[in-house]
Amino acid sequence: xxxxxxxxxxxxxxxxxxxxxxxxxxxxxxxxxxxxxxxxxxxxxxxxxxxxxxxxxxxxxxxxxxxxxxxxxxxxxxxxxxxxxxxxxxxxxxxxxxxxxxxxxxxxxxxxxxxxxxxxxxxxxxxxxxxxxxxxxxxxxxxxxxxxxxxxxxxxxxxxxxxxxxxxxxxxxxxxxxxxxxxxxxxxxxxxxxxxxxxxxxxxxxxxxxxxxxxxxxxxxxxxxxxxxxxxxxxxxxxxxxxxxxxxxxxxxxxxxxxxxxxxxxxxxxxxxxxxxxxxxxxxxxxxxxxxxxxxxxxxxxxxxxxxxxxxxxxxxxxxxxxxxxxxxxxxxxxxxxxxxxxxxxxxxxxxxxxxxxxxxxxxxxxxxxxxxxxxxxxxxxxxxxxxxxxxxxxxxxxxxxxxxxxxxxxxxxxxxxxxxxxxxxxxxxxxxxxxxxxxxxxxxxxxxxxxxxxxxxxxxxxxxxxxxx
Amino acid sequence: xxxxxxxxxxxxxxxxxxxxxxxxxxxxxxxxxxxxxxxxxxxxxxxxxxxxxxxxxxxxxxxxxxxxxxxxxxxxxxxxxxxxxxxxxxxxxxxxxxxxxxxxxxxxxxxxxxxxxxxxxxxxxxxxxxxxxxxxxxxxxxxxxxxxxxxxxxxxxxxxxxxxxxxxxxxxxxxxxxxxxxxxxxxxxxxxxxxxxxxxxxxxxxxxxxxxxxxxxxxxxxxxxxxxxxxxxxxxxxxxxxxxxxxxxxxxxxxxxxxxxxxxxxxxxxxxxxxxxxxxxxxxxxxxxxxxxxxxxxxxxxxxxxxxxxxxxxxxxxxxxxxxxxxxxxxxxxxxxxxxxxxxxxxxxxxxxxxxxxxxxxxxxxxxxxxxxxxxxxxxxxxxxxxxxxxxxxxxxxxxxxxxxxxxxxxxxxxxxxxxxxxxxxxxxxxxxxxxxxxxxxxxxxxxxxxxxxxxxxxxxxxxxxxxxx
Numbered sequence: 001x002x003x004x005x006x007x008x009x010x011x012x013x014x015x016x017x018x019x020x021x022x023x024x025x026x027x028x029x030x031x032x033x034x035x036x037x038x039x040x041x042x043x044x045x046x047x048x049x050x051x052x053x054x055x056x057x058x059x060x061x062x063x064x065x066x067x068x069x070x071x072x073x074x075x076x077x078x079x080x081x082x083x084x085x086x087x088x089x090x091x092x093x094x095x096x097x098x099x100x101x102x103x104x105x106x107x108x109x110x111x112x113x114x115x116x117x118x119x120x121x122x123x124x125x126x127x128x129x130x131x132x133x134x135x136x137x138x139x140x141x142x143x144x145x146x147x148x149x150x151x152x153x154x155x156x157x158x159x160x161x162x163x164x165x166x167x168x169x170x171x172x173x174x175x176x177x178x179x180x181x182x183x184x185x186x187x188x189x190x191x192x193x194x195x196x197x198x199x200x201x202x203x204x205x206x207x208x209x210x211x212x213x214x215x216x217x218x219x220x221x222x223x224x225x226x227x228x229x230x231x232x233x234x235x236x237x238x239x240x241x242x243x244x245x246x247x248x249x250x251x252x253x254x255x256x257x258x259x260x261x262x263x264x265x266x267x268x269x270x271x272x273x274x275x276x277x278x279x280x281x282x283x284x285x286x287x288x289x290x291x292x293x294x295x296x297x298x299x300x301x302x303x304x305x306x307x308x309x310x311x312x313x314x315x316x317x318x319x320x321x322x323x324x325x326x327x328x329x330x331x332x333x334x335x336x337x338x339x340x341x342x343x344x345x346x347x348x349x350x351x352x353x354x355x356x357x358x359x360x361x362x363x364x365x366x367x368x369x370x371x372x373x374x375x376x377x378x379x380x381x382x383x384x385x386x387x388x389x390x391x392x393x394x395x396x397x398x399x400x401x402x403x404x405x406x407x408x409x410x411x412x413x414x415x416x417x418x419x420x421x422x423x424x425x426x427x428x429x430x431x432x433x434x435x436x437x438x439x440x441x442x443x444x445x446x447x448x449x450x451x452x453x454x455x456x457x458x459x460x461x462x463x464x465x466x467x468x469x470x
Numbered sequence: 471x472x473x474x475x476x477x478x479x480x481x482x483x484x485x486x487x488x489x490x491x492x493x494x495x496x497x498x499x500x501x502x503x504x505x506x507x508x509x510x511x512x513x514x515x516x517x518x519x520x521x522x523x524x525x526x527x528x529x530x531x532x533x534x535x536x537x538x539x540x541x542x543x544x545x546x547x548x549x550x551x552x553x554x555x556x557x558x559x560x561x562x563x564x565x566x567x568x569x570x571x572x573x574x575x576x577x578x579x580x581x582x583x584x585x586x587x588x589x590x591x592x593x594x595x596x597x598x599x600x601x602x603x604x605x606x607x608x609x610x611x612x613x614x615x616x617x618x619x620x621x622x623x624x625x626x627x628x629x630x631x632x633x634x635x636x637x638x639x640x641x642x643x644x645x646x647x648x649x650x651x652x653x654x655x656x657x658x659x660x661x662x663x664x665x666x667x668x669x670x671x672x673x674x675x676x677x678x679x680x681x682x683x684x685x686x687x688x689x690x691x692x693x694x695x696x697x698x699x700x701x702x703x704x705x706x707x708x709x710x711x712x713x714x715x716x717x718x719x720x721x722x723x724x725x726x727x728x729x730x731x732x733x734x735x736x737x738x739x740x741x742x743x744x745x746x747x748x749x750x751x752x753x754x755x756x757x758x759x760x761x762x763x764x765x766x767x768x769x770x771x772x773x774x775x776x777x778x779x780x781x782x783x784x785x786x787x788x789x790x791x792x793x794x795x796x797x798x799x800x801x802x803x804x805x806x807x808x809x810x811x812x813x814x815x816x817x818x819x820x821x822x823x824x825x826x827x828x829x830x831x832x833x834x835x836x837x838x839x840x841x842x843x844x845x846x847x848x849x850x851x852x853x854x855x856x857x858x859x860x861x862x863x864x865x866x867x868x869x870x871x872x873x874x875x876x877x878x879x880x881x882x883x884x885x886x887x888x889x890x891x892x893x894x895x896x897x898x899x900x901x902x903x904x905x906x907x908x909x910x911x912x913x914x915x916x917x918x919x920x921x922x923x924x925x926x927x928x929x930x931x932x933x934x935x936x937x938x939x940x
Binding site: 113114115116117118158159160161165169170172173182186187188189190191192193194195196197198199200201202203205206208209210214225226228249252253254255293295296299354355356357358386387388417418421422423424425426427428429430434437438441442443444445446447448449451452453454455456467468 | 642826
């Protein structure tokens with residue numbers, strides 16, 4: 001039982017029973033308290049221990065969420081929004097108990113406005129589902145955090161990004177508006193469908209990345225893009241990590257229209273070679289993708305090859321066929337599973353930082369030195385066009401100090417990134433895992449965050465124990 | 471004297487005298503109460519009547535602003551941030567009196583990080599100054615609201631955009647972080663220099679567009695871009711407004727890398743022909759600019775010509791020389807002055823709306839019909855790639871009902887845009903002029919905006935009487 005639950009700030013047992021009664025009456029079978037279902041709605045993918053909710057509501061409409069939050073406010077019951085449960089920092093844990101609101105049944109694509117290059121979806125639509133839905137329109141949604149089954153509501157709530165952000169931006173740039181249920185049960189729409197607006201405070205961006213602590217996102221309007229006429233991929237192995245980072249920086253400075261530029265270190269390449277039988281050279285390697293007209297991508301590939309070779313690339317292979325391209329990116333997306341397969345029995349602490357690109361090579365080098373000095377097994381993969389990289393630190397759950405050691409390593413990494421003008425998380429979010437670190441990163445601005453939280457959720461029922469300490 | 475000043479919510483005469491005393495002591499000559507100086511710091515460019523502050527502080531540092539806000543909080547004195555005074559909706563008026571904090575002396579470019587494509591500037595740096603500073607680096611800052619002398623702090627505070635937003639985004643997309651003085655005198659930095667982050671609430675976007683009502687921006691980190699290898703411009707006159715709008719929509723859907731796409735109606739072309747002797751056909755016309763490699767811009771120009779002709783363009787002229795290109799864009803930027811010159815003695819109500827691009831042709835057509843039906847003189851110019859357009863409604867200040875008539879017209883226009891899924895202001899902001907309209911646009915979300923305002927400025931000293939009614 002966590003500190004939060006001990007505070008007695010939330011529902012008494014009598015209040016909890018009353019809330020359960022009200023939920024049963026309103027939602028019937030959609031409201032569940034079975035332990036197995038509750039356990040499925042706690043965090044499972046990371047080092048952070050699971051803290052299951054006491055009940056789960058399978059919401060099917062914004063009005064369901066509105067009613068649930070209204071009941072929760074009446075009885076001071078925490079509510080935790082749940083999408084696909086793929087988050088990495090304990091976002092869906094219930095340290096103060098309460099109700100997990102599972103939005104996965106809100107999975108309708110409500111509108112596709114082809115002329116406006118946007119669509120309106122319910123929060124539980126997954127990115128894979130949306131792109132299958134769009135296939136025949138010639139449009140696509142580019143934000144790609146890896147997991148096909150990540151929900152768009154969850155991606156917005158954690159300000160997700162991934163491999164295509166270098167060209168198309170993150171959820172921050174690609175959500176035009178949101179419908180959200182606020183802590184008082186009011187339903188708001190944060191903006192219209194216009195591409196830009198100066199009409200008042202930017203509530204869209206306030207909710208994007210707020211991890212369910214300021215409101216529960218139930219619908220989103222998203223930007224779409226035309227499928228590029230031409231897509232080319234390439235692989236460039238380098239003699240050094242620094243060479244790969246420098247090539248990246250040079251390409252970004254040139255404004256080369258890279259759609260993806262991913263760095264994998266030698267250890268990560270070895271793991272995916274084993275997992276996906278790719279037969280790549282086991283040195284630091286960039287995976288690249290270029291989108292545009294036939295002419296534009298051909299030009300980009302040839303310019304990038306020149307940049308790569310002048311920074312020590314030992315080869316430059318363009319993927320000739322779509323099959324090769326898909327195999328390459330599947331391998332990249334399965335990096336985590338490749339690591340788990342390569343080191344069976346070990347668990348992974350996955351962390352991410354993002355630094356100004358001028359500091360990328362230095363930050364990666366210092367991190368490699370730290371890994372070496374501490375005898376860790378910790379492959380590096382990164383969306384390096386944005387200065388963002390992940391470390392997958394493997395540890396043996398049976399070894400007493402192992403988790404503590406990788407946590408200390410991750411903490412040093414985050415503080416190194418902050419000291420270089422970067423952030424302790426480029427895309428995974430704060431959740432429970434990085435609350436100390438954002439205090440280090442934001443200093444006095446934390447007070448403004450706390451004031452906003454208090455203003456919009458005075459009873460602190462929305463996903464308590466995440467992002468900012470109250 | 472406005473309602474706000476009558477509320478007696480703010481400083482009593484004794485408190486005001488004490489605040490003046492404290493400011494004189496701290497700031498010496500930088501603190502001025504002369505009526506002439508105060509008048510220069512009230513709104514002058516629009517139909518909204520000037521409401522001068524009672525004093526002006528010429529701030530030279532973040533610490534000056536911090537001290538001024540601390541004094542203001544102690545004595546309940548309103549403070550109004552002032553950049554260049556080019557805003558159009560009464561943002562710099564002082565309806566409750568108080569101190570205008572003039573940031574124009576905070577005009578240092580503090581850092582240019584060429585490798586990271588960003589820079590750090592004080593809030594009073596103008597966009598013209600920044601681009602002159604950058605000239606030799608091969609970089610530029612693209613947000614271009616027209617006025618060379620607009621300050622970057624003011625542009626951030628009003629979420630400005632302009633002609634290049636279709637390619638490079640608005641201030642919303644181009645501010646990486648801000649330093650701001652909050653209502654309690656604390657100084658916060660909203661984020662680091664990393665290109666992306668999931669570390670907590672997005673205070674950067676909360677302050678961008680908040681018009682000095684949540685904090686006073688004193689420094690900004692901005693994204694920069696490489697100057698394009700090739701810049702081509704073109705002019706395409708159309709037989710109908712609809713043809714011009716449809717061509718725009720088609721080009722956007724194709725993902726053609728337009729850097730600027732501006733619509734000017736026949737009346738506006740007539741005015742700039744007179745003003746700048748351009749000799750253009752007096753029909754609805756698109757002004758275009760393409761940025762990229764030589765190859766890419768050549769391809770874009772040729773594709774766009776095809777689109778234009780298939781939508782009824784009667785000509786398509788590429789500007790061969792840089793001089794022609796500069797003359798063209800100077801003429802576009804001087805549209806307002808051209809109108810003033812064409813209708814001497816008249817004043818202008820300038821308004822702006824933004825709609826989803828699929829509704830652009832319809833919104834413009836209904837607006838033209840409204841202009842016609844009400845016998846108004848009201849040229850239209852628009853950043854139509856974003857669905858954003860302006861109407862410059864001329865009126866005779868000596869004619870009794872004239873201002874009221876154009877105000878009613880502007881109100882109908884805004885409500886038309888909102889009904890089409892658009893916004894009452896794409897880039898001019900709310901200020902005093904559109905407070906009713908954002909209530910119509912945002913509905914229940916206004917309560918969330920009010921809660922945020924109350925949380926961050928409980929004494930309501932920051933630019934009172936703007937954006938949201940409290």
